[in-house]
Amino acid sequence: MTQRQLAMVIDLNKCIGCQTCTLACKSQWTDRNGRDFMYWNHVETKPGKGYPRDWEQAGGGWEAGGDKLKPGRLPRLAEDYGIPADFSFEATLFQEGGEPLRPTEAMQWGPNWEEDQGTGEFPNGHFFYLPRLCNHCTQPACLAACPRQAISKREEDGIVLIDQERCRGYRYCVAACPYKKIYFNPLAGRSEKCIFCYPRIEKGIPQACAYQCVGRARHVSYLDDKAGAAWRLVHEWKVALPLHPEHGTQPNVYYVPPLSTSTFDAAGKPTGTPRIPDDYLVSLFGPAVQPALETLRREIAKKEKGEASELMDMLIAYKHGDMFRLDRLGEQKP
């Protein structure tokens, strides 16, 4: 455990899949020098194989007991990440013939390949968006896997960083991260990952992905700050849960799980069963997802009746600034 831990809560009921976060991150950190294929932040459609493809089957994380790492595999560029293709802007915009805009090379996969596909048959099809980034885990598998101690976790905020001077591109960390949120840069010969925008955080400015989020879906605060959204949503209301907690890394990006409307029966009548099956959500967020959804339904019902709900007010985020509390220790506002 570090002295403090910065945490992010992403409300999946508010994420609209616009990818503003993805682009905010990409234009800030990964649009050059061998990083084109990597998305430190991306938003995938669930259920789906995600990015990199089948990352949930790629291994990594801790064995039960937490003293041994599970083996993991390295994703491939074209098949699992997707090549950073150029598009036919020249032909589409400046030549006659009405060519539609297309990648100039055949693509097999990409960071948002299965957008809005989801699963299920009409009228009961369903999907939701899952934004993903490095979880700046409390027990980072990546850190433990590195034989060179090139990965560290900062005492003051728990941000997990790869020292680019020490890294020699061995990629044990890529295999070990169960979220596949470390990327090997073949040009630099080193591994790179989300830095939780630490230069911004040090100035009290939220991460680009969180600050730019048009859905007001992302809250950021230190987990020990009891007035912050992270502590309140994770510990007080227990409606924000880590993704795949079974890997044992103790992620610090938390998700408010998605509610869904009722399925219809053959006669076209609502059944009362949510479209996103509970067991699917349990497979992502663990058994704590059920009480979390209960709490959300209960609080929504209050609001619908015109009653007050502190939780809903916090999740609605009437004031953008209320979503972020980034004061460093000793500078905290009441």
Next chain:
Amino acid sequence: MNSRLALALLAALFSTAVPAREAAAIRIVQTSAAVAADPDHPAWDAAPASVVKLETAFPGHPSISGTALTQNAEVRALSTAAGLAIRLEWSDPVADDRKTQHRFADGAAIQFPRDGKPETTPYMGGAGRHVNIWYWNAAKNAAENLWADGFGTLTHMPTQDVKASGRHADGNWRVAFFRAWRSNEPRAAGLRGNRPAAFAIWNGANAERDGFKAVTLNWQRLQQAK
């Protein structure tokens, strides 16, 4: 005595007679040619080939596991007016000369104790007794000059004055290393006279990198021809 025991005894006898880990003597032959790091220079034909036996290195970290594929390498050494040239040659059916997201490149390295003494441990050196490593990687086809004083301490030297170049043909890598006799790098190993040296080979297709490599477990001996 049953036949299995007899066989085992025979195998034990045989292995004492030809110890796999015995240090090979590599004769350094003088040449007037400017060989530098040219793996195909005709001057190499004058240098006798010593075969060094390689085994999977001791892993040193739980992340490192597997059996390295390369079992031996031929080493030749030439002493030129400008410096010392060493060529490694080993069999590897496929040249892995690109690093991609999931692939590793082939590699080779020569390690010298900084003080020229065999008391320095050949497993990346130890505290106070560091080693100088010349590392060649097929993706760059160039040398990196490094030092280390124990597992996980490998560090790029400020002075990069080692040259290396490799060529893959007929299922073999040939990689020549070269450094001038004198180096301005204070951590660099001296090269004159008889020297211990150790060798390592990485097969990229087998995901060998870092401590996952085939190595000579003992120091080998580089010997100046009289």
